[in-house]
Amino acid sequence: MTITRRAALALPLLPAAILPARAQPAWPSQPIRIIVPFAAGVSDNIARLVGAEISKVLGQPVVVENRPGAGGNIGSEAVARAAPDGYTLVLGTISSHAINPAITPRMPYDNIRDFAPITQLSSQPNAIAVPASSSARDINGLVAELRRDPGRPFGTSGVGTSVHLAGALFQQLTNTQMDHVPYRGSAGVTTALISGELPLAFDNLSSVLPFHREGRIRILGVTSKERVAAAPEIPAVAETVPGFESLSWHGLFAPARTPGAIVQRLQREAAAALALPAMASRFAELGITPVGSTPDAFAAFVASETQRWAQVARTANIRLD
Template identity: 40%
Template sequence: MAFTRSLKILIGLSALAATAAAGGAGAAEFPDRPVTIVVPFAAGTTTDLVARVVGEGMSENLGQPVVIENRAGAGGSVGTDEVVRADADGYTLSMGTVGTLAINKSIFPNLPYDPETDVTPIAFIGYTPTLLVVNAESDYNTLQDLVDASKSGDGVTFASAGNGTSGHLAGELVKERSGGNMVHVPFRSGAEGLTAVLSGEVDFMFYHPVAALPNIEAGTMRALGVSGAEGSSIAPDVPPIADTHEGFDLIAWFLMAAPADTPPEIAKRLNEAVEASLASDAVVAHFKKNGIEFGSIEYADLGTFISEEIAKWGDIAEAAKAGVD
């Protein structure tokens, strides 16, 4: 996936004029009270930490407190549904992810919201590729070693944080592209899956670089590839899987979203606040430390981006039969 390095917000004057009568007064005063960012996952998760550091910068720019509320459940669907049902006034936002705004539409047949019609995309936050890791004592020194092993004997196994997660679907895509016998072993969390790889219970998994690197540096784990086509800044020596499997480009991303029908002028104000926060020293330092990459998408293209991601991950989920009944 290619990202531009500049973000130009283009909101037509006609759209502003159309909403002026209904919401102009309120928008002119926005915000005049605290803004809430709903994180649809538990406190301490990567999504939560990103929301908190970005929210702090937004608060400084908006001149109002930004409150973080955690509403975990159903792969992030519970918290996201809470946001889409909120008033479209800019005061309730969601820290959206590749799961809540793309993967879940294919995984949950009764998803209570539609990420293509029920949200107003505000700003692209950033993304992180994942590392394909194996036990350092295994015989797998390259991705090809792993693929060869998957085509002999009983094949190989791979762990994930659960059915339908990005790590699960990344493993399924490797399986589909290589034609090997790779069996998915879901765990309740990524940390449990990582422990299973370290113990030799499972052969490999895809995991966030910042969590896997301590084991790699300690010599107990080896990285064979990175899921993003552009590699990882925090693990620059790990080759992209796309180098040997053309078109392989899967990343976990974050995108701020509001309810559908949020007035364009309020969406613009929020976008400006997010962009100012992303340029702050605190956010730059946090992203660098945690292997989160910056990447901008034109404001007008955010909806298209979500639709394209839904289609891409949906194809993988369908091939993997990863839907939840």
């Protein structure tokens, strides 16, 4: 046997570390999927707007897939279990990544441990609205009526939503008592308000603002700390109820253990997309503020929101069966 033949036979016994490594394709080399764990709506629109701009820069399609169910848990769990390769992301919200862990007895994922936060995309205040015929003209008047008439119903888009928790927080800070009436989405809430069937509702500002502008309902206050540029004539509830704040938000998450370089690249491109004038204008029309925070800042924000709404849910005894 020649020396060359012996060397060839010995190659399989060499340590893997000194054998030629198989080249890995540069990321991204295939389409990226953003799972929206809700039905089509505001979340869906935000994912498509931002995804379209990211696609232009990365040179790969960004496909938005709606996978609703269980208050956002079904789609979010799918991403928590996905390969951490940067090709499967989730558009998380205050519900799926802050509130659900506090009100769901058996969560299918850990909202902190199972995800790599990329960036907060948006922030949007909720709103307190009444029918146009309501005798309540402002928050002070509403609180006075609630104290005279405890147990008044308030509508929201569902149990455990950000607006449900906003209603609970409002009761805790104003020492009032209301009965929650959940609807299947914002459309049912606004229809009931317009008809006068429902005397009061907590809903996303973008859902009720068009009807307020048409004079078909009346928004008494927005739930951000300050008034919003989209409707500066509407007071912030915090002007009357100190400490009251309730914001709906959206953010991008990847599965835990996604390489840091991929997370950072996605954050940079998403933030750049949010800074585009056309994007800012579109968001402003909906009363939504673009954010574009760093991964570390977003992680800290999610942890804070999780703790805050867990306390509100415990005090109000809100749990899903």
